Amino acid sequence: MDNPVVTGFAWAPPFAQGLIRDLRVRWALAEAGLPYAVDLIRIEDRKSAAYRRWHPFGMVPAFAAGGRKLFESGAIVHLVAEKSEALLPADPAERAETIVWMYAALNTVEPPVVDLFAVDVTSRDQDWAKLRRPSAVETVGERLAVLADRLAEREYLLGRFTAADVLMATVLRFLRDSGVLPEYPVVAAYLERCEARPAFRRALNEQLAEFAANEPVPA
Amino acid sequence: MDNPVVTGFAWAPPFAQGLIRDLRVRWALAEAGLPYAVDLIRIEDRKSAAYRRWHPFGMVPAFAAGGRKLFESGAIVHLVAEKSEALLPADPAERAETIVWMYAALNTVEPPVVDLFAVDVTSRDQDWAKLRRPSAVETVGERLAVLADRLAEREYLLGRFTAADVLMATVLRFLRDSGVLPEYPVVAAYLERCEARPAFRRALNEQLAEFAANEPVPA
Numbered sequence: 001m002d003n004p005v006v007t008g009f010a011w012a013p014p015f016a017q018g019l020i021r022d023l024r025v026r027w028a029l030a031e032a033g034l035p036y037a038v039d040l041i042r043i044e045d046r047k048s049a050a051y052r053r054w055h056p057f058g059m060v061p062a063f064a065a066g067g068r069k070l071f072e073s074g075a076i077v078h079l080v081a082e083k084s085e086a087l088l089p090a091d092p093a094e095r096a097e098t099i100v101w102m103y104a105a106l107n108t109v110e111p112p113v114v115d116l117f118a119v120d121v122t123s124r125d126q127d128w129a130k131l132r133r134p135s136a137v138e139t140v141g142e143r144l145a146v147l148a149d150r151l152a153e154r155e156y157l158l159g160r161f162t163a164a165d166v167l168m169a170t171v172l173r174f175l176r177d178s179g180v181l182p183e184y185p186v187v188a189a190y191l192e193r194c195e196a197r198p199a200f201r202r203a204l205n206e207q208l209a210e211f212a213a214n215e216p217v218p219a
Numbered sequence: 220m221d222n223p224v225v226t227g228f229a230w231a232p233p234f235a236q237g238l239i240r241d242l243r244v245r246w247a248l249a250e251a252g253l254p255y256a257v258d259l260i261r262i263e264d265r266k267s268a269a270y271r272r273w274h275p276f277g278m279v280p281a282f283a284a285g286g287r288k289l290f291e292s293g294a295i296v297h298l299v300a301e302k303s304e305a306l307l308p309a310d311p312a313e314r315a316e317t318i319v320w321m322y323a324a325l326n327t328v329e330p331p332v333v334d335l336f337a338v339d340v341t342s343r344d345q346d347w348a349k350l351r352r353p354s355a356v357e358t359v360g361e362r363l364a365v366l367a368d369r370l371a372e373r374e375y376l377l378g379r380f381t382a383a384d385v386l387m388a389t390v391l392r393f394l395r396d397s398g399v400l401p402e403y404p405v406v407a408a409y410l411e412r413c414e415a416r417p418a419f420r421r422a423l424n425e426q427l428a429e430f431a432a433n434e435p436v437p438a
Contacts (some may be wrong), residue, residue, distance in 0.1 A: 056365045056369060057362070057365050070315060070316075071319060071323075072326065072327065073326075074326050075315075075319040075322040078322065079315055093287055096287060096289060096294075099294045099297055099298060100291045100294040102294070103291045103297070104294070106293075106322065106325060107292075107325040107326065108278070108291065110326065111333065123354070126350070126354065128347040128348075128350035128354075131345075131347035132347040132351065135342070135347075
């Protein structure tokens with residue numbers, strides 16, 4: 001994990017600010033106490049042939065460390081977490097349970113959450129979006145009810161903070177304007193707890209400051 | 220990884236047979252040469268309080284080994300893969316790249332693939348499904364085009380077979396009736412190559428034999 005460099009967007013439109021997935025990687029590195037550099041690309045360059053030789057899906061984050069080039073936010077957070085007990089417990093049982101909740105965040109919770117985000121935000125003008133909303137809300141609600149049970153007597157998913165919380169909290173942030181979170185106060189309080197962590201604040205503020213500095217000048 | 224036990228469904232309706240995610244875990248264990256036992260639950264018991272104390276989301280697979288109880292197919296495959304170089308290369312660069320493609324399969328490829336499966340199968344009677352189909356097909360096509368590039372000169376995602384192929388191939392199987400795969404012959408050939416592996420055949424046949432043995436008697 002020598003000289004880590006996180007690739008993000010120089011600027012993103014307001015609906016996406018605070019949700020771009022390099023936030024996960026910055027936050028994880030900050031929790032682990034690993035200094036890193038940032039490399040910013042223009043959002044319109046993400047599908048360029050040059051960038052796709054690094055990140056074939058043309059998304060962010062991309063990541064470089066120790067001469068190795070990686071992509072996929074979950075994998076990068078996983079590999080960063082392996083370098084720090086602050087993110088991945090050494091105890092084998094706790095480590096396994098952390099990995100369970102990391103995958104649960106990205107494969108069981110994120111897909112319905114992003115479906116609802118598409119309905120409300122990115123695809124809101126599509127003719128199917130309004131019709132799809134009730135079932136999208138229902139599935140998100142099922143997932144949040146499970147999280148509420150899990151977090152009823154735990155401060156974080158594993159009790160103590162881990163990389164699973166980095167992933168789960170950055171997933172839950174996609175619900176910020178959905179109106180769904182207040183119905184699950186245990187989950188909403190958990191998200192606030194995660195967002196109050198100094199490492200999260202630092203990562204988010206850094207990303208938002210970059211967006212502000214690179215905001216396009218109106219024509 | 221002592222005495223692994225995979226939990227699956229005793230029976231599932233035909234549209235889901237061959238897609239239930241304990242297939243991933245059985246296949247991974249078979250590739251690793253790790254013998255395992257199977258524990259079958261009735262599909263209608265997945266949401267019971269007793270089962271949800273093990274798998275809070277009420278899905279399969281659940282998994283037990285060495286006195287540890289786990290869930291979430293991606294995490295189980297990841298933890299099985301750590302026990303076998305047949306699934307996770309020891310070389311650090313190849314290991315990192317395998318983990319990248321494992322997360323890519325579940326977080327970048329599976330969500331749009333399962334969206335299309337919902338449109339065509341599980342939600343086909345919903346009023347939004349037909350309207351949603353063109354954009355769902357388009358997103359799946361973007362992902363498959365990236366895979367076709369990746370696999371143009373590679374037999375498997377990493378060149379050699381790894382756990383990333385277990386996850387990616389079981390994701391791609393959700394497209395079996397979509398009509399989309401033939402447009403990406405490199406990807407279709409890759410899936411066939413994965414499905415021709417003896418460990419895959421054994422895992423699938425075992426699962427299908429259980430379904431046949433437990434098929435409900437018509438009333």
